[in-house]
Amino acid sequence: MRGLAPDGGLYMPVEIARRTAAELEEFRRLPFTEVCFRVARPFATPDVPEDVLWQVVSEAINFPVKLVSLSPGLHILELFHGPTLAFKDFGARFMARLMGYFVGGETRPLTVLVATSGDTGSAVAHGFLSVPRIRVMILYPSKRISEAQEKQFTTLGENITALEVAGTFDDCQRLVKQAFTDVELNKRAFLTSANSINIGRLLPQMFYHVAAYRQLPVASVPLIVSVPSGNFGNLTAGIFAKRVGLPVAKYVASTNANDVVPEYLRTGEFHPRAAQATYSNAMDVGNPNNFPRLLDLCRNRLEYVQKEIWGYGATDEETLAAMKMLYEKFGYIADPHTAVGVLGWEAYKRQHPEQSQGLVLATAHPAKFAEVVIKAIGAAPPLPDRLAAYLKREKLSLPISSAFDDFKQFLLAQ
Numbered sequence: 001m002r003g004l005a006p007d008g009g010l011y012m013p014v015e016i017a018r019r020t021a022a023e024l025e026e027f028r029r030l031p032f033t034e035v036c037f038r039v040a041r042p043f044a045t046p047d048v049p050e051d052v053l054w055q056v057v058s059e060a061i062n063f064p065v066k067l068v069s070l071s072p073g074l075h076i077l078e079l080f081h082g083p084t085l086a087f088k089d090f091g092a093r094f095m096a097r098l099m100g101y102f103v104g105g106e107t108r109p110l111t112v113l114v115a116t117s118g119d120t121g122s123a124v125a126h127g128f129l130s131v132p133r134i135r136v137m138i139l140y141p142s143k144r145i146s147e148a149q150e151k152q153f154t155t156l157g158e159n160i161t162a163l164e165v166a167g168t169f170d171d172c173q174r175l176v177k178q179a180f181t182d183v184e185l186n187k188r189a190f191l192t193s194a195n196s197i198n199i200g201r202l203l204p205q206m207f208y209h210v211a212a213y214r215q216l217p218v219a220s221v222p223l224i225v226s227v228p229s230g231n232f233g234n235l236t237a238g239i240f241a242k243r244v245g246l247p248v249a250k251y252v253a254s255t256n257a258n259d260v261v262p263e264y265l266r267t268g269e270f271h272p273r274a275a276q277a278t279y280s281n282a283m284d285v286g287n288p289n290n291f292p293r294l295l296d297l298c299r300n301r302l303e304y305v306q307k308e309i310w311g312y313g314a315t316d317e318e319t320l321a322a323m324k325m326l327y328e329k330f331g332y333i334a335d336p337h338t339a340v341g342v343l344g345w346e347a348y349k350r351q352h353p354e355q356s357q358g359l360v361l362a363t364a365h366p367a368k369f370a371e372v373v374i375k376a377i378g379a380a381p382p383l384p385d386r387l388a389a390y391l392k393r394e395k396l397s398l399p400i401s402s403a404f405d406d407f408k409q410f411l412l413a414q
Contacts, residue, residue: 001102001110003193004180010293011199017042019245028214035214036061036207039244040094043203052101060093060127065208067215068362070330074345076338077212078362084152085365085387087208087234088123094204095194096127096134103133108190111411112136113179115172115195117230117275118145118282119364122152124194125160135159136194137411139172142399145281148368148387155393163410167402168275170286175407185408196233197289205237206244212359213246222249222356226345228337228363229253230283232261232290239297239308249356253311254344256280256319261288262311268302279316279372280336282364312344319343323376333381335369338362 005011027035037057044053066078082089103110112134114124121138128136138153142164154162165172176193179185196202213219225248227235235253242248253261256278264270272287298304314322322339326332334342341360349358366373366381373381400406 001099001192003113003191003198004177008177008181010197010290012293012296013043013199016240016243018243021245024213024245024247027210028219032065032211032214033058033061035210036204039206039210040204048098048101056094056097056101060097060204061090061207063089065211065215067212068332069217070326070332072357074342074358074360075212075216076332076334076360076362077208079208080362080365082123083126083386084119084122085368085384086119086123087205087361087363088119089127090207091196091201091204091233092120092123092127092194095198095200096124096131098200099128099134099192100131106133106190110134111189111191111414112194113176113191114138114193115169115176116140116145116153117169117284118149119368120195121162122149125153125156125162128194129156129160130158135161135414137161137163139163139165139175139400139407140397141169141172142166144168144277144284146369146371148370148391149282150397151390151393151395152387154395154397155390157396162397163400163407164397165400165402169284170275171402173287173289175402175404178404179407179411182408185411189411189414195289196231196236202233202237202290202293203240205234206241208361209238209241209246209248210244216357216359218357219247223247224250224252224345224348224356224358226252226254226341226348226358226360228280228283228341228344228361229255229261230258230285230288232288232294234361234363235309236290236293236297239294242308243297250348251309252344252348253309254341255311255313256283256340257313257315258284258286259311259313260286261291262313265306265309265311279319279369280340282337283340310348312347314340314343320372320376323373327377333366333373333377334362335364335366336372336376337364339376
């Protein structure tokens with residue numbers, strides 16, 4: 001419920017229950033909802049009764065995860081078949097229902113603060129829409145996300161407020177973090193986070209890593225998972241899944257020009273910097289929130305991080321070329337983030353030609369980035385009905401500066 005720890009740090013599980021090979025094999029035969037429940041149970045009980053956890057999982061994860069094999073060695077895991085057409089639906093819907101359960105014992109209404117570089121905003125907004133006693137404040141960088149992304153969370157009203165910040169995503173993230181450490185603000189308001197800094201949003205992202213394993217045609221060939229990465233919640237969840245027992249040989253941290261983690265993997269030095277705008281805007285993050293968790297999972301040792309993760313940073317030009325290649329060679333329309341994931345896998349494969357199979361996480365529906373898709377392949381992707389409906393609605397966001405005092409006063413006035 002708190003999101004950030006009192007010292008401003010990130011929460012981590014004390015232990016991660018490892019599964020046997022036999023249990024993992026059983027996962028390949030069970031319904032996906034049952035698998036999600038079993039993955040979550042060791043982290044949630046006894047705080048969450050099993051019947052409540054089952055209800056949370058079955059209500060939250062009520063859409064498919066599709067594996068598309070482009071070739072025997074390259075698979076795409078489509079994570080965008082939820083309500084907001086992006087992978088964030090897994091974590092946001094799970095966490096919203098869990099918070100809805102916990103908030104029942106609170107006297108004050110809960111204010112959820114979210115900084116978004118694109119898809120988190122819509123997933124969280126839809127996850128929490130109409131949940132009693134919870135209000136959501138979404139901060140997003142003005143003119144730095146696609147229209148489709150923006151319309152999905154700025155048109156809802158009810159308990160969802162969208163704040164259009166004059167600045168970058170890193171400014172939005174800074175405002176949220178500052179709010180949690182402001183003593184006066186926290187005395188007067190009950191605040192929590194819904195970014196992947198919240199462990200309740202991060203843990204359910206393990207579900208689809210396990211889903212991929214369940215669907216792979218050949219489980220014996222070493223698996224390389226390429227994860228389009230910005231704030232690094234997705235890749236951190238992958239390392240959690242590996243600690244649970246998932247047999248992944250290597251994770252590829254596929255970034256755009258904001259390549260502070262691939263740079264760290266190469267040089268051993270971590271230099272956060274101002275985010276740079278790219279076509280894969282949801283990954284425009286210059287200081288990834290989950291990096292300390294990744295280090296913690298690897299015992300804060302560079303050589304252990306390098307053993308688990310290989311990094312690659314793609315340019316916008318390469319991203320467009322990869323989208324074109326996927327369309328012309330396989331008839332597959334990818335969004336720019338998924339294309340970056342494919343580039344990461346290809347770069348890894350060039351340097352490691354030994355037998356392996358690549359799995360790329362497809363994080364968003366291409367229709368959310370129609371302008372970039374048109375630029376890459378010369379045609380617009382099919383527009384799902386539920387997205388078309390939002391594009392027709394009126395934007396209700398409120399403009400705000402990137403000064404913390406303005407944000408603080410806004411929260412206190414609510």
